[in-house]
Amino acid sequence: MRTFSLTPRRRLRSSAKRAKREAPDRLDFPLAAQDIDGRLNCTAVANLHRRTAGLQICAYFTAAQGRYTMPLKYSARLRQPEFGRPPRAAQNGSEKMILITGASGSVGKAVLQEASRKESRVRAMYRSKEEAAKAPSGCAAMLADYSDKQSLGKALNGVTSVFVVCSPIPQLVELESNVLDVCEESGVRHVVLNSALGAGDYPKSFPGWHRKVEDKLKATGMSYTILRPNGFLMNIVAYNAPSIRAQGAFYAAMGDAKVSYLDVSDIAVVAVKALQGGAHSGKTYELNGPEAISNRELAKRISKVAGRTVNDVDIPESAQRESMLGLGMPEWQVTALLELQQYYKQGGGAKTDGLLKALIGREPVTLDQYLTANAREFRDQAASA
16 A cells, blocks of 8 residues: 655645645545545645555646645535536546536436436536536536636536537527537547437528537537437427416417427437447437327327317417417527428428437337326316316
């Protein structure tokens, strides 16, 4: 067993709490992970009592005339890294560090949960301390904003693979482009981009925005995987459940168009596997659910699980626009949603194939499974009480 002593370069001003907060006088090799990330959370000089083979290549030390300096910092909470200051990553490229952006969103959160189960070194990017406090145990929470490249640089320091996802807003191209720029500057090796179905052949709405980011990513020269998911099962609840509960019906200008919905948990499995790069590098995956259904069939399925009659009411696009604007939705969002709806009416979302099943290694979540699990969302208020 090799040992060394620590000489702190500066001490806390408050002597009353010094004993609990300063670094220990002595620690033994090999150090546990909590010692490196926690108790050595100060600036110190390590004096070796005898030669320790292999220490020269440790990323936490730099040698200078027989002394080894650890660039660390005091903190009152020694076992928890400060927000915005990631644990130092290995510099020799041998260790993998994954960053999940958009960790508080529906897709990002699902990817983070999957990554936390499957990977040992994961960071999650948030925009607020309140959201960051919800990070899974063992995951490093980082505060950063897509519009602030400096904060992105801190979050991406030492990261090898990144999952990039952004809310569908008009600034999507600019914001995701910022992330890709900083990924290049930070030496990120692989990027998984959450895009949208239609990005390959539909220039309008969200697919058109995503295509611009896809093209930029391909031009960077970084290894990449692009995911183009079809409609989300969760959107059935988000968009249709309120009117179903209140009126027993949902409304859209979809006609007989079909959509093969899929679950975000299945997208998450694909994303985490794609973060490994390898065989997934350079691939674009169009992800479809196991079956394509129309709104008419959807209404029948909801009726069955909810125990009440639910109707699908097909309305003119102009009426749908007026209704969404009346609910307070911004005009850009209404236009984008209606343009996306046109893509589905042209048959763009009706494809089914075996790709999703092959990628996740099991049967995907089905529409009936999702509706059964969320049946109470479609019942009227009295029945749900």
